[in-house]
Amino acid sequence: MIALVWLIPAFPLAAFLIAGLFGRRWLGHWTGVIASAAVGLSALLSIGVFLEVLGGKEQTVVPLYRWIGVGDFSVNVAALIDPLSAVMLLVVTVVSFLIFVYSNGYMADDEGFYRFFAWLSLFVFAMLILVMADNYLLMFVGWEGVGLCSYLLIGFWFERPEPYLAAKKAFVMNRIGDWGYTIGIITIFLVFNSMNFLDVFHRLDQSAPAQNVMTIICLALFFGATGKSAQLPLYSWLPDAMEGPTPVSALIHAATMVTSGVYLVARSMPLFVAAGSSLEVVGVVGAITAIFAATIALVQFDIKRVMAYSTVSQLGYMFLALGVGAPVAAIFHLATHAFFKALLFLGSGSVIHGLGGEQDMRKMGGLRRRMPVTFWTMLVAGGALAALPPLAGFWSKDEVVTAAFVNGHAVLYAIGIITALLTAFYVTRALWMTFYGEPRDQHLFDHAHESPTVMTLPLILLGVGTVALGIAIGFPPEQGFIHRFLGPVVEAAGVVEHAPELATILLLAAVSVAAGVVGIAIGVLMYVRHRPDPAAVARAAGPLYRLLVNKYYIDELYDHRIVEAARAIAGASWAFDIHIIDGLANRLGWALAMGGQGLRRLQTGIVGNYALTIMAGLLLMLVAYGGYAAGIFGR
Amino acid sequence: MTVPLGAYIAVSAGLFFIGCAGVLVRRNAVVILMCVELMLNAANLALVAFSRRFGAVDQRGSVFVIFVFVIAAAEVAVGLAIVLSAYRNRPVIDVDEIHQMKG
Numbered sequence: 001m002i003a004l005v006w007l008i009p010a011f012p013l014a015a016f017l018i019a020g021l022f023g024r025r026w027l028g029h030w031t032g033v034i035a036s037a038a039v040g041l042s043a044l045l046s047i048g049v050f051l052e053v054l055g056g057k058e059q060t061v062v063p064l065y066r067w068i069g070v071g072d073f074s075v076n077v078a079a080l081i082d083p084l085s086a087v088m089l090l091v092v093t094v095v096s097f098l099i100f101v102y103s104n105g106y107m108a109d110d111e112g113f114y115r116f117f118a119w120l121s122l123f124v125f126a127m128l129i130l131v132m133a134d135n136y137l138l139m140f141v142g143w144e145g146v147g148l149c150s151y152l153l154i155g156f157w158f159e160r161p162e163p164y165l166a167a168k169k170a171f172v173m174n175r176i177g178d179w180g181y182t183i184g185i186i187t188i189f190l191v192f193n194s195m196n197f198l199d200v201f202h203r204l205d206q207s208a209p210a211q212n213v214m215t216i217i218c219l220a221l222f223f224g225a226t227g228k229s230a231q232l233p234l235y236s237w238l239p240d241a242m243e244g245p246t247p248v249s250a251l252i253h254a255a256t257m258v259t260s261g262v263y264l265v266a267r268s269m270p271l272f273v274a275a276g277s278s279l280e281v282v283g284v285v286g287a288i289t290a291i292f293a294a295t296i297a298l299v300q301f302d303i304k305r306v307m308a309y310s311t312v313s314q315l316g317y318m319f320l321a322l323g324v325g326a327p328v329a330a331i332f333h334l335a336t337h338a339f340f341k342a343l344l345f346l347g348s349g350s351v352i353h354g355l356g357g358e359q360d361m362r363k364m365g366g367l368r369r370r371m372p373v374t375f376w377t378m379l380v381a382g383g384a385l386a387a388l389p390p391l392a393g394f395w396s397k398d399e400v401v402t403a404a405f406v407n408g409h410a411v412l413y414a415i416g417i418i419t420a421l422l423t424a425f426y427v428t429r430a431l432w433m434t435f436y437g438e439p440r441d442q443h444l445f446d447h448a449h450e451s452p453t454v455m456t457l458p459l460i461l462l463g464v465g466t467v468a469l470g471i472a473i474g475f476p477p478e479q480g481f482i483h484r485f486l487g488p489v490v491e492a493a494g495v496v497e498h499a500p501e502l503a504t505i506l507l508l509a510a511v512s513v514a515a516g517v518v519g520i521a522i523g524v525l526m527y528v529r530h531r532p533d534p535a536a537v538a539r540a541a542g543p544l545y546r547l548l549v550n551k552y553y554i555d556e557l558y559d560h561r562i563v564e565a566a567r568a569i570a571g572a573s574w575a576f577d578i579h580i581i582d583g584l585a586n587r588l589g590w591a592l593a594m595g596g597q598g599l600r601r602l603q604t605g606i607v608g609n610y611a612l613t614i615m616a617g618l619l620l621m622l623v624a625y626g627g628y629a630a631g632i633f634g635r
Numbered sequence: 636m637t638v639p640l641g642a643y644i645a646v647s648a649g650l651f652f653i654g655c656a657g658v659l660v661r662r663n664a665v666v667i668l669m670c671v672e673l674m675l676n677a678a679n680l681a682l683v684a685f686s687r688r689f690g691a692v693d694q695r696g697s698v699f700v701i702f703v704f705v706i707a708a709a710e711v712a713v714g715l716a717i718v719l720s721a722y723r724n725r726p727v728i729d730v731d732e733i734h735q736m737k738g
Contacts, residue, residue, distance in 0.1 A: 605735065
């Protein structure tokens with residue numbers, strides 16, 4: 001099965017070509033069926049590959065062809081299949097398949113139906129290249145590919161200004177991150193003379209370069225990761241990316257693309273371990289992002305924006321785990337988060353679909369009677385996000401904070417617990433405002449309806465995953481299946497896993513659950529009992545509340561400090577180009593044209609004139625020669 | 636009795652300037668071609684005269700004359716062809732009338 005691994009990205013690529021070339025004229029609604037089937041086949045193959053890796057094939061390189069060969073430097077288009085990439089393949093294809101099925105219902109009435117599936121298939125292809133690549137350069141191809149598809153899909157409804165502005169913002173911010181990634185891989189090439197993961201890690205073992213070089217490489221790569229994975233300081237594109245269709249938000253901006261930064265750091269773990277202090281940076285940035293985004297999510301009213309800030313926050317948890325030296329916990333949380341956050345987004349999409357496009361939670365309420373399936377599945381996902389046992393989020397988030405505690409990062413642990421409390425609060429708030437209470441907009445409520453089966457079935461399947469995944473691969477804590485499976489990769493990277501004692505695990509789990517329960521309790525008190533009333537709290541908090549509603553004014557800060565400066569530089573460059581560079585070229589051309597106009601008059605077309613000129617020239621030459629020979633002009 | 640070299644040169648110069656004046660003054664394209672021919676033959680005359688005078692030292696003057704014959708034949712062929720095609724285009728052979736190719 002591993003030998004067939006290149007078929008996994010081939011199916012989505014074929015689906016992209018078919019949907020893009022024939023979707024509009026001939027296939028109509030079959031486009032979605034074909035694309036879903038293609039991704040389904042990829043998912044089946046991924047399961048096969050996963051089982052084979054599980055069966056003992058710990059590391060296989062499947063070359064496709066030689067891409068670049070210069071001297072002793074070569075880059076192959078080759079797949080590296082090990083437990084880490086097998087997990088990623090499985091998560092990406094399975095979640096993609098469910099979201100593809102869902103999209104058949106969600107996008108059914110959109111006239112860009114075929115275009116949507118073409119871009120979405122291209123995205124899956126690029127994402128698979130990203131996780132399969134056996135070198136940094138091929139990974140970069142996938143990295144840029146997912147960025148491009150993200151841009152195309154955020155701006156899917158480009159007739160309105162907000163989506164295309166959001167798409168532009170996402171693309172530019174991703175490009176800023178890509179600059180870091182590029183610096184990272186160029187430095188890796190200069191230091192190790194290779195871009196292949198295995199070669200680089202092997203050479204690192206043999207002769208480690210200077211510490212500061214390693215720090216540059218790791219920080220540059222991590223800067224790239226902050227762009228893709230929406231961490232501080234490059235996070236602000238992700239909330240705006242919610243302008244895209246909801247399945248896109250679920251697939252690209254929650255489950256897969258935004259986790260590629262986590263995957264990059266996990267894949268480069270040997271480099272980060274060798275570069276000591278840069279792991280601290282990763283952990284601190286992750287923790288700050290986690291709590292920062294969670295506080296913003298407390299006060300948002302757009303249901304998708306709450307989920308977007310929640311995603312930023314949960315990605316922060318993953319980087320926190322990486323930073324404290326627990327890549328297994330990070331990948332575990334990545335996998336469970338892919339399921340429950342995709343479910344939350346698809347559930348939000350189902351609500352939005354049922355309400356005919358309304359996203360403001362202040363106009364919802366009481367919807368649980370109208371949309372029972374959506375309600376129950378979102379309740380499960382919300383519980384997982386709030387880390388309630390035995391749902392998936394509990395097991396993975398608990399491992400993240402436990403790792404922070406056990407590895408001696410008390411402050412990061414505290415931030416993780418506080419963030420867990422905030423998370424439980426905002427998810428309670430969001431679910432209550434949407435599904436409970438009295439309908440706040442009777443007209444919308446009357447027209448609300450449950451989504452068709454093609455949309456609810458993926459919700460149910462993701463719900464099953466959300467319930468079962470954590471306990472299936474994460475039990476018993478710290479020694480679950482995921483640890484045994486990813487163990488070889490982590491050990492090879494030089495990470496030492498500290499398995500804490502059972503008493504510690506139970507105590508820490510109790511603290512996490514308590515934080516979640518307290519958060520939910522506060523949410524219920526405020527929104528169900530109105531003690532205290534949310535509006536009163538907002539008034540009392542005054543400036544703090546306004547700070548949160550305005551998202552810490554980060555967008556304004558970027559606009560005033562960076563975007564305007566960039567605009568000014570661009571304007572000056574433009575003026576220089578127009579007036580100096582173009583001016584010079586144009587003046588030169590003008591002078592030559594004028595000279596030509598003058599000389600043109602010499603060519604009269606009258607043969608006699610030409611003959612006379614020839615004769616005159618001949619005479620002049622004779623006189624000059626004769627004069628010279630006679631010595632008139634001196635010797 | 637031998638004719639002095641100066642006499643040959645004088646005749647040659649005379650022929651050359653007659654031809655030259657013809658080229659400059661006449662407007663009939665065929666006549667212009669004939670005048671060019673006259674100039675070429677003036678040059679030929681000078682060449683054979685010098686060749687005969689200094690033949691013991693150098694015979695290349697005579698050889699050059701053969702070249703000029705060939706070139707003159709080629710020149711007439713091309714020139715007449717141009718005149719003919721110009722005439723087909725517009726039924727005039729007055730060179731002052733043919734000035735459509737001016738810049």
